Amino acid sequence: MHLLIMGAPGCGKGTCAVELKSFYGIPHISTGEIFRKAISEKTKTGLIAQRYIDQGFLVPDEVTNEIVKERLSEDDCQKGFLLDGFPRNLAQAKALTKILEDLDIKLDAAINLDVKDEIIEKRIVNRRICENCGRGYNLIYLKPKQEGICDVCGAKLYQRKDDTLETIDKRLVVYNTQTKPIITYYKELGILININANQEPHKVVEEIINKVK
Ligand code: ADP
Ligand code: ZN
Secondary structure (H helix, E strand, O other): OOEEEOOOOOHHHHHHHHHHHHHHHHOOOEHHHHHHHHHHHOOOOHHHHHHHHHHOOOOOOHEEEEEEEHHHHHHHHOOOOEEEEEOOHHHHHHHHHHHHHHHHHOOEEEEEEEOOHHHHHHHOOEEEOOOOOOOEEOOOOOOOOOOOOOOOOOEEEOOOOOHHHHHHHHHHHHHHHHOOOOHHHHHHHEEEEEEEOOOHHHHHHHHHHHHHO
């Protein structure tokens, strides 16, 4: 199963992705996570990416497309993957089409998580992430059993540096102007699946699995 999942920042992509990854037994490839890892390891890519991410801008396409191309060429992606956070503009969507053509891979579905604007801000400022397994929590909607600790692996939870009110507004502008147009791109390719993401995470996952079938 070759899937991609898209939606506004804070729409719950990451949370659903963790569930979908284990349901389908496919690797979860998040460009945001790849960048955060590169930043923490202070690699060359990390240093470039950090300047953009901290300000709520997109990392340049040349950098991002190359990373995705390399990752999707690895062996574990040939049987399937869940791509999360890429593409984020039309140029990236077209680059992905080309990358997949070269790898002889057909995308099965482009899942669009549709969430109301009012919910987004609340989800983002209350978001916490496990530093070990990447699982997402929310201080309002999806609280960890023990404060600051991951239910699943017991590691510490942290707040992303770009999850502040100032940066969120910029990320939403970027989403609305650059990312939204790719919904039409996948609709025209006939593989778009729209999901109501204003509901609880496990309901969202259920809806995705049913519609992908
Ligand atoms: P969210 O979906 O909450 O915005 P992500 O973890 O997907 O979070 O992305 C975090 C940041 O990483 C983005 O705001 C952007 O700066 C950068 N980023 C992630 N994916 C891409 C991409 N495909 N192209 C450019 N920048 C990206
Ligand atoms: Zn964890």
